Amino acid sequence: MDVLYNIEAARMSIGKLMRDRAEGKISSVQLASYDKDIGDHFTMVKTIAPKSMWLARKEGDADVKEVVLRVQGAICHHQLPPVLGSRITANNEARFMKQSIRLTGFGCKQFQQAVNSAANLVAFMGQNMDDGSIEQWAPVRFQAWPALEFSNRYFVHQNTEGDMVPVAYSENMDPDGVLAEMAGEDWVHTADNQVSFYKRDAVSDEKPRFVPFDPSMFKKGDLVEVQFSMVAVKQRGKDEQHNVRLILRAVAMLDDKLSKDAINKQTVVGSSLPTAPPTPSKSLKRSVGYMHDEDDDQDLGNTKRMRELSISDTRMDDEGALKQ
Numbered sequence: 001m002d003v004l005y006n007i008e009a010a011r012m013s014i015g016k017l018m019r020d021r022a023e024g025k026i027s028s029v030q031l032a033s034y035d036k037d038i039g040d041h042f043t044m045v046k047t048i049a050p051k052s053m054w055l056a057r058k059e060g061d062a063d064v065k066e067v068v069l070r071v072q073g074a075i076c077h078h079q080l081p082p083v084l085g086s087r088i089t090a091n092n093e094a095r096f097m098k099q100s101i102r103l104t105g106f107g108c109k110q111f112q113q114a115v116n117s118a119a120n121l122v123a124f125m126g127q128n129m130d131d132g133s134i135e136q137w138a139p140v141r142f143q144a145w146p147a148l149e150f151s152n153r154y155f156v157h158q159n160t161e162g163d164m165v166p167v168a169y170s171e172n173m174d175p176d177g178v179l180a181e182m183a184g185e186d187w188v189h190t191a192d193n194q195v196s197f198y199k200r201d202a203v204s205d206e207k208p209r210f211v212p213f214d215p216s217m218f219k220k221g222d223l224v225e226v227q228f229s230m231v232a233v234k235q236r237g238k239d240e241q242h243n244v245r246l247i248l249r250a251v252a253m254l255d256d257k258l259s260k261d262a263i264n265k266q267t268v269v270g271s272s273l274p275t276a277p278p279t280p281s282k283s284l285k286r287s288v289g290y291m292h293d294e295d296d297d298q299d300l301g302n303t304k305r306m307r308e309l310s311i312s313d314t315r316m317d318d319e320g321a322l323k324q
Helices: 007-021 024-029 109-127 178-183 257-271
Strands: 043-047 052-059 063-066 069-079 098-104 140-142 145-153 196-201 209-212 223-234 241-255
Touching: 007 069, 007 109, 007 223, 007 241, 007 257, 052 109, 069 109, 069 145, 098 140, 098 223, 098 241, 109 145, 109 223, 109 241, 145 223
Parallel strands: 145 241, 196 241
Antiparallel strands: 043 052, 052 063, 052 223, 069 098, 069 223, 098 145, 140 145, 196 209, 223 241
16 A cells, blocks of 8 residues: 555545445444344255355345345455456466455554454354355454455366357456457356446435446455355365355445545655666556445345345255356
8 A cells, every 4th residue: 555545534424335335224244243143044055066055145045145245345456357467377277367445444443353254154154054164264354454355267177068058258357359369168257256346425314325336446445345255165185174155246336536636745855856867777667236226125226236146955965066
């Protein structure tokens, strides 16, 4: 983070954003709501393709949907589209390619509640697994503060049954055709690999609405909201050991004033420095959706990411881990 970035102002803004976004019935999708009590809100379900165990919610007698939660914070690291040819090296492999984002609250109380909630939900998933156990989970960090990292791989591996259904790459994701070339026949970009990007716009009645946003415009220090799912994935080479991943579903820009202010300050500072004479021997060195959140609407907006799961009553076998 730039030294001119106002961390204290960001900490206060994140706290207010998290309080505002937790109002009304949509508080049920706020991660920070589960720092003390999970209650009977959630369950666990198994899917065959790909093999995994997801945090889910029961709705009605038989309807079970994947849970998509929300959390707000400041971007401290991100790898988001577009994927450009200049960023690909010979060591890149399709299975490792992913889009990711890391958020921090700079010590904000509400963000710490979100971190505690994530730990509680991981413990819940471990207690409700039919097979195996959950590997110990801990948040990542940014400098001295806890942080949360969310990611989603661009591809899953196609199985012999051809269960993985490909979808088109979203706009601005693959302008150079890099991902399409890497995928070949073995790797597939599916609906589950898609991440949506939005920006919050103010409207006349002061109720926020969200519009599509270019992912290349996100910057370190931007205050954003992330939507994500939680999945337990079997670890390769570890008997019945699973780890929990936070799967990125959507990113929404909430406030970029502080990051822009830091950039403007840096520009002013840079322009006031004396110009160094040219040195011939030294070369210059040159990165799920929303609709109106109604009071009585617990959906997660336009992406409908609390989507129905294909559930199998068959127990998971020991072969293969989820490939994001």
